[in-house]
Amino acid sequence: MVRAEIIAVGTEILLGQIVNSNAAFLSKELAALGIFVYHHTVVGDNPERLSEVITTAEKRSDLLIFTGGLGPTQDDITKQVVANHLHKNLVEDTFHLDKITQYFAGSKRVMTENNKLQALVIENSTVLQNDFGFAAGMFFTLSERSYMLLPGPPSEMKPMFTNYAKPLIQNATGGEVHLESKIMHFFGIGESRLASDLEDLITHQTNPTIATYASDNEVEIRITASASTKEEAENLLSQTEEEILKRDGEFLYGYGDESLADVVIRKLLKGKITISAAESLTAGLFQAELGGTTGISDILKGGMVTYSTEMKREVLGVSQQVILEHGVVSSECAREMAENIRKICHTKMGISFTGVAGPGGMEGHVAGTVFIGLSVEGFETETYSFVFGRDRNHNRNRAVKQGFQVINQFLTEKMGF
Amino acid sequence: MVRAEIIAVGTEILLGQIVNSNAAFLSKELAALGIFVYHHTVVGDNPERLSEVITTAEKRSDLLIFTGGLGPTQDDITKQVVANHLHKNLVEDTFHLDKITQYFAGSKRVMTENNKLQALVIENSTVLQNDFGFAAGMFFTLSERSYMLLPGPPSEMKPMFTNYAKPLIQNATGGEVHLESKIMHFFGIGESRLASDLEDLITHQTNPTIATYASDNEVEIRITASASTKEEAENLLSQTEEEILKRDGEFLYGYGDESLADVVIRKLLKGKITISAAESLTAGLFQAELGGTTGISDILKGGMVTYSTEMKREVLGVSQQVILEHGVVSSECAREMAENIRKICHTKMGISFTGVAGPGGMEGHVAGTVFIGLSVEGFETETYSFVFGRDRNHNRNRAVKQGFQVINQFLTEKMGF
Incomplete structure (x- = not known):
């Protein structure tokens, strides 16, 4: 088993000027290679601090990957410190030295001496070619521990890793282990409830591993299996997946990178189901989410934001009787909003959102009360009510997501998608 | 001198599923407080690995800030491990326990036992209130070393840090040096242009320091001054601010935490200027942004999303002549859309967005072409055209921001706000 540590060198990261996205990229790549x-x-x-960090890392890791600090300026210290730490010398790499010299000759710019520093590499290392910059990368193994030095700019680091470093790691680690993972998306169930439903699976997990992540009103489960063959790993995944579906399958909406909105949009596009929306508390959020998808004009005709009562009555045509008897925060109002917007826009499907965004209550309803109406040509109009009861933006975003869920369930249960 | 270390706890970061953006946020905030x-x-x-990391951190740092691992599931281990490491007990925090209990009572969802875990805190710590979630944060000092535990989701962590943790750190780190900072927001000028205009100031900066940050189509300048008195620090700030304003003041829209939309909404509310919108490529994004503000119903009546040409013609009443002669991606169409939506919704101001979100072109216009119309009671209707020419979501978000800028300039120049 290879234990890896990613060491980013750069004061600009500690000042918060840039985010360490290199670590995320490398972590994903290494996970796919079966490296922890x-x-x-x-x-x-x-x-000094870098040298101390190397000492700590050597105690706990087999593969040390450094990013940053290979450039030409005074604060680029990585290879010098690594070389000192391991009592190694730096030597010139002809390929990168030629590249630097030729560039400056061609551009007629003056080459300062410090530019040559980028062609220095630690002796006896495998040089990793930089196709998008001048700083050479390097890889070497010493006392059963491997060291990899990569440049900091992602535009140089990523192609260097993918094209030159990854094959080296694959060779070095043998590749007997196949790692397969699957992401399952759930909506309408909290992370704690899901974790509690799956408690025995999570407690006894070894292979596959099961991890739950909550974000943005959703829960994601990632199952990862390792085995000596791809088929075996996939087989292990399927068994765990089935067990999870048995317990909470009703809340699953999709797999992989697809969001709930993506799933719904894919189905609507496939079924050529045109859609319109009338939004009160969400004020355009639902339609804006649809609008993010290329090609949505095939099904999105448009709709209205009827924030005020006058707009609901005068422009959308909600009846005065509904407004007086039930108020605008009601399933009756949601029903008329959905039916009317569908007729006005000549679409197959019309959805409506009305409720109390908060923080204050309205018409005797607490903040977070939401009514959704769904009117579909050839079907009875349905209405749904929810109480989210959190802050304003949570309630609005949750309502939109709930709208997509309502459509998804309708498409599945009533229309066979 | 306080040496800080930021420790993020979460396997999802090590798997590369999320980027550790919390560390960047906290680093920036701490730098502004004069903490290294x-x-x-x-x-x-x-x-075990977390405990080892704490041991290492205690050898080199005075302030340990943890993010993540305060949630309700089994892999949320941070406070338990920190407590064990320091031989401390966990106790229930009444405030967060009540909050959790009330939420589940109100939403009629089943509260599982593990939800209560989020209300456990390390004994004798100062509890940091979570206004956007259930997991309590905490802060305490032991043997001249301080520990701070913050939740992982940025939407919970950031407000907790800003509102509750930062003042505590300021107190704890003494106050011989007064640090004052000011954030200036610019729109319509690129970061490189701004940096080049201010090059001499940035090169020779010592006190105040000047940092530029580009994000979300805007540029932010943060000036930070330190002095022995608050007045002296503020005086230093003002001098630098004036120098910046002399050079690029025309692009400044505001200060501090206020976004461009906030500035516009504040002015509209102050002037009781009612507003409506007709959106094509932005599909509701502009209205949704307005809808995020509490009390917006005083001025936001509503509007339309007229994504299809039929909607523009039949529901919004754009003339057939404009559509045939100029197309829907035109200043003429933007003009009629703005004027018509204002009349339909009976508002003082009507704004429209039409254009090509992309990726493909339309009516001979390249992706990123945007027309904005602004119709205000008592004024000539104005139209504006832009070519942003980037990806779909950039173009749509940029259009919305540009819409707020158009209104802001109109309010300033024509209406004296």
Whole structure:
């Protein structure tokens, strides 16, 4: 088992000027290679602190991957510190030295001496070619521990890793282990409830591993299996997946990278089901979400934001009787809104959102009360009510997501999608 | 001198599923408080490895800030491990326990036992209130070393840090030096242009320091001054601010936490200027942005999303002549859309957005072509055209921001706000 640590060197990261996105990229890549990343470390351009970080990493990791600090300026110290730490010399790499010299000759710019520093590499290392910059990368193994030095700019680091470093790692680690993972998306169930339903699976997990993540009103489960063949790993995944579906399958909406909105939009496009919306508390959020998808004009005709009562009555045509008897925060109002917008826009499907965004209540309803109406040509209009009861933006975003869920269930249950 | 270390706890970061943006946020905030961040560390949801990381951090840092692992599931281990490590007990925090209990009572969802875990805190710590979630944060000092535990989701962590943690750190780190900072927001000028206009100021900066940040189509300048008195620090700030305004003041829209939309909404509310919108490529994004503000119903009546040409013609009443002669992507169409929506919704101001979101072109216009119309009671209707020419979502978001800028300039120049 290889335990990897990713060490980013750069004071600009410690000042918060840039986010360490390199670590995320490398972590994903290494996970796919079956290598466990147990630590990310960020340290500044300071030789002593970097050396201490290397000492700590050597105690707990088999593969140390450094990013940053290979450039030509005074604060680029990574290879010098790594070389000192391991009592190694730096030598010139002809390929990168020629590249630098030729560039400056061609551009007629003056080459300062420090530019040549980028062609120095640690002796006896495999040089990793930089196709998008001048700083050479390197890889070497010493006392059963491997060291990889990569440049900091993602535009140089990523292609260097993918094209030159990854094959080296694959060779070095043998590749006997196949890692397969699957992401399952759930809506309408909290992370704690899901975790509690799956408690025995999670407690006894070894292979596959099961992890739950909550974000943005959803829960995601990631199952990862390792085996000596791809088929075996996939087989392990399927068994766990089935067990999860048995317990909470009703809340599953999709797999992989697809969001709930993506799933609904895919189905609507496939079925050529045109859609319109009348939004009160969400004020356009639902339609804006639809609008993000290329090609949506095939099915999105448009709709209205009827924030005020006058707009609901005069422009959308909600009856005065409904407004007086039930108020605008009611399933009756949601029903008329959905039916009317569908007729006005000549679409197959019309959806409506009305409710109390908050923080204050309205018409005797608490903040977070939401009514959704769904009117579909050839079907009875349906209305749904919810109480989310959190802050204004949570309630609005949750309502939109709930709208997509309502459509998804309708498409599945009533229309066979 | 306080040496800080930011420790993110979460296997999902080590798997590369999420980027550790919390560390960048906290680093920036701490730098502004004059606190040096020397290390970022990321470790997984593993008690032994987390405990080892704490031991290492205690050897080199005075302030340990943890993010993540305060939630209700089994892999949320941070406070348990920190408590064990320091031989402390966990106790229930009444405020958060009540909050959790009330939420589940109100939403009629089943509260599982593990939800209560989020209300456990380390004994004798100062509890940091979570206004956007259930997991309590905490802060305490032991043997001249301080520990801070914050939740992982940025939407919970950021407000908790800003509103509750930051003042505590300011108190704890003494106050011989007064640090004052000011954030200036610019729209319509690129970061490189701004940096080049201010090059001499930025090169020779010592006190105040000047930092530029580009994000979300805007540029932000943060000036930070330190002095022995608040007045002196503020005086230093003002001098630098004036110098910046002399050079690029025309692009400044506001200060501090206020976004461009906030500035516009504040002015509209102050002037009781009712508003409606007709949106094509933005499909509701502009109205949704307005809808995020509490009390917006005083001025937002509503509007339409006229995505299809039929909607523009039949529901919004754009003339057939304009559509045939100029197309829907035209200043003429934007003009009629703005005027018509204002009349239909009986508002003082009507704004329209039409254009090509992309990726493909339309009616001979390239992707990113946007026309905005602004119709205000008592004024000539104005139209504006832009070519943003980037990806679909950039173009749509940029259009919305540009719409707010158009209104802001109109309010300033024509209406004296």
